[in-house]
Amino acid sequence: MKQLNFHLFFLLLVGCLSVIKADSAYKKYGPTLKALTSCQRQLSNTAVFCTTGKTRGNKCICTNPNALATAAGCLSYGHRNTTAIFKALFASCEAYNVTLTVDDMVEAYQNYTKYAIHASDIPNFNAKSPVHVPIRLNDTNIRLYMEAYDKYLGNYDNSLYYSVGVIGYWALVFLVAIIVNWSQVLFPGFFKILTGPISNKFRKHITMPAAFGKKKTTEHKVLKIFHFLMPSRFETIVIIGFLAVVIAVCSAQISYVEGDPVFDSKSSALLRYTADRTGIVATIIMPLLILFAGRNNFLQWLTKWNFATFITYHKWVARVDFTLVVVHAICFSASYGDYYTEVMKRKYMKWGYCCNCSRRNNYEVFLTIHIIFAALWIAGTWIHVQDLGYVWFVYPSAALWVLDRAVRIFRLICFGFPEAQITLLFNETLKVVVPKPKYWNSVPGGHAFIHFIRPTCFWQSHPFTFTNSVQEGDQIVLYCKVKGGITHGLNKYIASHPGRTARVRVGVEGPYGEPTNAKIYDTAVFIAGGNGIPGLYSEAVDMALRSKENNKQVIKLIWIIRENKSLLWFYEELLALSQTKIQCTVYVTKPKGDINNVEYNEVIKLSSRISQSENDSTEEVDKKEKSKYVHEKTEVEFEPSDSEANSNIGAIKSEFSHIEFREGRPTIEDIVDSEVKESNGSIAFVTCGHPMMVDEVRYSVIEQVDKSDGKRIEYFEQLQVWA
Incomplete structure (x- = not known):
């Protein structure tokens, strides 16, 4: 399915781009157009040759012999009168139904050498009155115009080249x-032996840690107002490199020509150069901004980076792009000075400000109406640059944005919109059991975006990890922690139904993600916290199923939970571990009596009910065996006594005899240290759970990297935080 989506994405992209036609093609100035434009502008600033039509265009040069002669003289300076320049001039004249030849240019130059005179030698010369002879131009002025336009128009060309550099x-x-x-996938044995001091130090100080301190997945707060996530140190290096390249690109070859005849002042010239450079760079890097944020980003498959990594880069490209747009708008407006009001009446200026304003730096507002803002931004940029030739660089952005959403819709349609059974467990977790199509292959450790088709939230999609149902192979199970937003609304809705169970039609988009490379290591330790268990469980089980019976690979699953009742919502999956080689340990940080008869009975009945509804051959629960633990459910909630709670906990532990239970809060550092010492070879740690726990695992693994006595230690993170 992943390959299908990959190829589908590219087919749609190629098809979309193949039907696009620009209104204004990109214009590369180069020496030819710079020379023509500088001479044309110098002529219009020196004298008036035509009494009708535009005096600043090429029409006057094409139709007036004195203007053509003066232009021929200007182009002869510095041997710029090349065949390429003549062809460019001839092409522009054909737009006015005027056909010129090389012989015409030779004759025009002869007229310049014979008849051209300085403007100061014309009696009663008036710069606003037409002249009837060629004007001899000053070589110093010709050179000044040439240098000025080399800066002005050359900046457009340089901006494109430098943007490509980004x-x-x-x-x-x-x-x-x-x-x-990909080398780690293709040559796993080679990487397992990379345990020397250089490799260990590089991983310990570059690829594995957060940029600063321990926190990477845990939010940093500044003044209780600003919240942000710290990238990894490697991501930080990449981002710093990106910022350095952008600064260099926006600064290179921005300088002023003394006496510049194009702009009124040095400040106006530098402001305009900066405005053009930043605007072009912002436009050309825009496809990166769209691509990095896409769920169906083919680069994820190529680089094997997860979505969270690309979102980190997306945010920084967005910040840089937004800053460039703001600098572009301010500098462009300031460069016009008193003409600003008049310029703002132009359509491209209005839409330029429209697309700029749609990028508000308010995350919550941006999140709520993200699609509207993104569409406005792309549309505004499109119209803003349409007549400037840069619309060709907006097409990939629009195509990527549309196609990503087309693939999302395609995935939803292919999956269908089945009815899911949703059960509220202990007012804290929603268990969502979804039938899946036969073609749909679950990705161990992957996640999917789910739409709950209800009037109040059908348009929203939220990502959750999932496992294959242990009851039926054609179902997936998602466990959704009840928080605010959509899960809070579902909590109230499901709680109002008998048995706190209801059927809700859903749409599933996915699967996304992929398993880690933990499968290539001699020991794989999965450390999950709370609701982080589903993804790690599915990956560990898949790894165990793929292991050969004589394989010495050790697979361990460590689950850290707060209360004993959390065992109940993952009851069936924990039972299924008894049929695998996985060594499971459960830490209960607050192990006091917290499972009453109602809760325990509810889970046992739920498990039995699901089994009976999905498999008629399911055997009836042995009531004699369960009678000492299971009581009839009543409508009255009550607090269990210690003996009652202990009785239910004892029942659970007897069923989970294949699981080791430990009470109290574990020390992550001790767990990692112990597992490294016990491993007989390379070892990988995979973690998902509360951000603080994940950061602690990351830090503890890093501390062990150079203390492992030749063992290769690796760290993988399945927690993806991109909010």
């Missing part, structure tokens, strides 16, 4: 990631 920077980063990450 894209090239990311291409280099991707190339390195592709080589390194």
